Amino acid sequence: MPDFSSYLTSPFVLRAAAAFLFVAMNASLSGVFANFRNSTFLVSGASHAALGGAALVIVLESHGSVFGVSPVFGAAVFAVLLSIAAGSAHNRGSTAGSDTAIGVGFALSMALAVLLISLIPESASRVWGLLMGDVLLITNQDLVLLAFLTLCVATVFVVFWKQFLFVSFDLDGARAFGINADRFNYLLFALIGLSSALLVKAIGSILVFAMLSAPAATALLVSDSVRKTLWWSFAISFAAGILALVLSYFTALSVSAIAAFLVTTAYFSVRIWRFAFAR
Amino acid sequence: MADVADDKNPAVEAVELSYSYQRPLVEALRAVNLTLPRGTFTAVMGPNGSGKSTFLRLLLGILRPTTGEIRVFGESPTAPSQRVQRLIAYVPQYDSINPLLPLRSREVIALGLSSRVTDRPARWIDERVSQILEDLGLVEIRDRQYGLLSGGQKQRVLLARALVLEPELLVLDEPFSAMDMTSQHATAKLLSGLVRQKRRTVITVVHGIHTIVHHLDYLVLLNKEIVAAGTPDAVLRPVNLTRAYGTDVPVVICPEGFRHPLVEDVHA
Numbered sequence: 001m002p003d004f005s006s007y008l009t010s011p012f013v014l015r016a017a018a019a020f021l022f023v024a025m026n027a028s029l030s031g032v033f034a035n036f037r038n039s040t041f042l043v044s045g046a047s048h049a050a051l052g053g054a055a056l057v058i059v060l061e062s063h064g065s066v067f068g069v070s071p072v073f074g075a076a077v078f079a080v081l082l083s084i085a086a087g088s089a090h091n092r093g094s095t096a097g098s099d100t101a102i103g104v105g106f107a108l109s110m111a112l113a114v115l116l117i118s119l120i121p122e123s124a125s126r127v128w129g130l131l132m133g134d135v136l137l138i139t140n141q142d143l144v145l146l147a148f149l150t151l152c153v154a155t156v157f158v159v160f161w162k163q164f165l166f167v168s169f170d171l172d173g174a175r176a177f178g179i180n181a182d183r184f185n186y187l188l189f190a191l192i193g194l195s196s197a198l199l200v201k202a203i204g205s206i207l208v209f210a211m212l213s214a215p216a217a218t219a220l221l222v223s224d225s226v227r228k229t230l231w232w233s234f235a236i237s238f239a240a241g242i243l244a245l246v247l248s249y250f251t252a253l254s255v256s257a258i259a260a261f262l263v264t265t266a267y268f269s270v271r272i273w274r275f276a277f278a279r
Numbered sequence: 280m281a282d283v284a285d286d287k288n289p290a291v292e293a294v295e296l297s298y299s300y301q302r303p304l305v306e307a308l309r310a311v312n313l314t315l316p317r318g319t320f321t322a323v324m325g326p327n328g329s330g331k332s333t334f335l336r337l338l339l340g341i342l343r344p345t346t347g348e349i350r351v352f353g354e355s356p357t358a359p360s361q362r363v364q365r366l367i368a369y370v371p372q373y374d375s376i377n378p379l380l381p382l383r384s385r386e387v388i389a390l391g392l393s394s395r396v397t398d399r400p401a402r403w404i405d406e407r408v409s410q411i412l413e414d415l416g417l418v419e420i421r422d423r424q425y426g427l428l429s430g431g432q433k434q435r436v437l438l439a440r441a442l443v444l445e446p447e448l449l450v451l452d453e454p455f456s457a458m459d460m461t462s463q464h465a466t467a468k469l470l471s472g473l474v475r476q477k478r479r480t481v482i483t484v485v486h487g488i489h490t491i492v493h494h495l496d497y498l499v500l501l502n503k504e505i506v507a508a509g510t511p512d513a514v515l516r517p518v519n520l521t522r523a524y525g526t527d528v529p530v531v532i533c534p535e536g537f538r539h540p541l542v543e544d545v546h547a
Contacts, residue, residue, distance in 0.1 A: 036380050166390055169380045173437075176339040176369035176450075177394050178361045224424055225381050 007249050015143050016135040016255060019202045020241025022150040023211055028234035029157045030195035031216035033188060036168045040213040042086055042189065045102035046079035046196035047208035052109025052116075053078025054200060055127045059116040062123045071130065072145055075197040078109055083193030087186045133204025133256045135241075136248075142201055149198050153191050164188050165226070203256040210260035211237060218267040221274060236266055288353065290448055290480040291315040291338060295347035298333050307333040309504045310347065317447075318478035320471060320494055322485050322511075324542075325501035326524050331484040332372075334501065335452055338482070339369055351448065365395065368441035370451040373433040378426035384436045385412065385421045391440040411443040415469075430457025438466065442473075449473065451483040455490050463490040470494065488515075492537050515540050 007013060034040050057074035060066045082105035089097030117124045129137075138146075157164065163184045166174040174181040199208045219232035244259035251258070296311040308330040315321050323331050336342040337349050340356030340363070349356065354363045382390070388408045396404070412421050417439060420432055428436065434454055441449055449470070455463045471494035473479040485491065488498070488511075498514040500506040500523045507519040515538035520528035529541045 036377070038377075038379060162390060162394055165380070165382070166394055168377060169382060169387070169390070170371060170376050172336070172341060172375060173369060173371050173391070173440075174394075175341045176364070176367065176371075177391060178364040179394060220379070220381070223381055225383065226386075229381060 004249060008246075012136050012138075013245055015138045015140070016202075016245055017242060018143055019135050019138050019146060020238055020245075020259070022146050023199055023202060023241060024215075024234045024238035025150050025154060026195040026199060027212050027215045027237035028219075028230045029154060030192040031212040031237070032219065032229055032233050033164060033168060034192050034213060035216040035220055037090075037188075039086070039090075039098070039189075039192070040209070040217070041099055041102050042083060042192055043196050043212045044209040045086070045106040046082050046193035047200055047205040047212075048106045049082040049109035049193075050075035050079040050197035050200045050208075051127070051130055051205045052112040053197070054130050055113040055116045055123075058123050058126050059120050062120045070141075070145060071126075072142075072149075072197065072201060075130075075200050076149075076194055079193040079197035080190045081193075082106070082109070083189040084186055087189035090189070091182045091185050130200050131205055132254070133200065133202055133207060135202045135245075135255050135259075138202055146198055146202065149194065153195055153198075156187070156191060160184060160187065203259065207256050207260040210264050211240075211256075214260075214263040214267045215240070218263070218270050221267075221270045236263060240266070288317065289314045290317045290319070290352060291482065292350045292353075293334075293337075293347070294349075296334075296337065296344050296349050297346045298330070298337060298342060299345045306503060308337070311501075311505055313499065313505060313508060315480070315482065315497065317480050318474060319496040320474040320481045320491075321497040321499065322483050322488060322491060322495050323499045323501055324485050324488055325506070329502045329523070331501055332452055335369075335450055335482075335484055338450060339367060340364055366447040368444045368446035368449050370434070370437045370441045370449070370454050372452045373430055373437060373457060376425070376433070376437070380426070382425050383422050384417060384425055384428070384432075384439075385409075387425050387436055388412070388440045388443055392443050395444055407443055411439045415439050415442070431459055431462050434458055435462065435466070446479065448480045448482070451481070453484055453486060455485065455487070467491045467494055487542065489539050492539060493535065512538055 002010065034043050053074035054071035057066065057069055057071045061069065082102065085101040085105060086098045089101050113127060117127050163179055166179055167181045167184045167188065171181055196208050196212060199211060203211050215237040216233040218236055219229045223229040223232050240259045240262035243262055244255045247258050248255045293311045293313040296308060298308045299306045323334060325331055333342065337344055338351060338356060343357050351363045352366060356363050385408050388411060389404050392407060393404050412418050415435055415438065417435055420428060425433060425436060434457055438454060455466065458466065467490045470481050474481055492511050495511050497509065498511045499508045500514050500519055502523045506523040507514040515530055517528065517530055520540050524542065531539050531541065533539055
């Protein structure tokens with residue numbers, strides 16, 4: 001076992017730290033808006049749909065049908081399709097319909113993943129690896145893709161910031177103000193889905209929900225402005241990731257699981273603190 | 280046609296306007312014919328589910344008519360040019376707004392203004408927002424979170440968001456429902472001032488009409504179709520109210536001579 005300082009400066013830990021930086025960026029944008037929209041279930045659904053898409057690419061690759069395509073591509077396509085289906089129901093004013101679309105898409109993708117795995121058992125470990133994720137196994141190529149797509153997500157958020165805020169705050173009002181609210185709603189849902197898919201390789205589809213939703217939910221409890229919510233969400237997510245890397249050295253437990261545990265513990269701690277002390 | 284006035288260039292003109300919601304199929308409006316002139320103050324009232332909010336959504340271009348047509352300042356509100364939409368400002372029901380966003384009152388107003396006016400610097404937006412907050416007596420709550428305001432304060436912030444645009448047509452959906460008596464009267468006076476002094480057109484959906492009946496030019500009584508339209512005095516007759524609400528609605532006449540129906544929450 002390497003000493004602690006060697007561990008911290010090792011390439012795989014540095015790559016993991018960089019990955020957590022991009023996880024935190026996604027948490028402070030897509031995660032926050034998923035919370036604003038009360039659509040955190042979308043994050044869970046999209047990350048599990050992503051598993052189905054990634055499994056399809058992996059199986060096609062094993063079969064020799066495709067070559068050199070990252071599973072992230074399949075993950076992103078499935079997650080975005082699910083998000084658009086959810087957005088469609090949401091635009092019609094049906095939150096229940098949106099949740100149903102997410103639930104059915106979630107189940108369909110998981111069923112597809114399991115079916116594909118049983119078709120080609122030799123690829124099973126790669127697919128199941130995406131279910132749990134391992135940030136310490138992130139490659140340079142994975143990191144570049146994560147960075148590129150995160151910056152794409154961030155750019156779209158910056159360009160359409162006002163429109164996303166408006167449709168999240170007052171959908172009908174945005175329509176009446178001449179904003180193409182339905183289109184921006186689809187785009188916002190697609191970005192949340194894309195963020196969920198991006199993080200699957202690093203932290204696993206099971207834990208994406210925690211890493212995207214919990215920091216933003218905690219940030220909303222302690223912030224009184226949109227800007228503070230973004231910063232708090234970023235800080236909680238990134239701090240949890242870095243702390244998880246440190247704790248993992250001493251406990252030999254999964255980094256992603258520790259990080260998810262930390263962000264959810266932060267949420268419940270703030271909740272309990274507010275319940276006990278806040279008026 | 281249930282014209283409430285002759286006007287060669289009306290603010291709103293509905294011709295055989297019908298709308299049905301799909302899945303499940305629900306008829307919301309049936310063959311509405313209506314002309315509302317510019318520079319007038321009109322209220323639309325009727326029981327729950329009578330199509331009041333649907334009428335507003337058609338007027339705003341949020342919905343497209345199933346049959347018939349609606350024109351605002353001579354154009355369809357769903358026209359791609361959005362010329363008409365730039366002349367309209369909308370005050371939605373305060374409880375239709377998502378309270379989870381930690382936006383401050385001034386940010387809510389600025390968001391509306393900067394969405395409509397894109398060629399002005401941030402400083403100009405800030406100045407306009409400060410001015411409207413001062414005009415409406417909302418300076419105290421400028422930095423308070425919208426979601427934490429009282430219902431009446433929320434309604435006044437949404438009104439400020441609309442008024443800051445200086446619209447030709449102001450459309451309001453139950454703007455008084457959560458206001459206290461003083462705010463209701465102040466707001467009614469303010470809306471009336473817009474019409475009388477600036478010749479703006481105001482159309483509001485209301486449940487209770489007492490606050491504004493003294494200021495209104497026209498009243499439209501709706502129950503999926505127009506039951507009656509015209510001056511409040513002509514419309515607020517027991518026969519019309521019974522047809523609209525399906526039950527007897529007493530009418531009293533106030534010392535100033537205005538008719539007041541005792542409608543609070545009568546269901547269709």
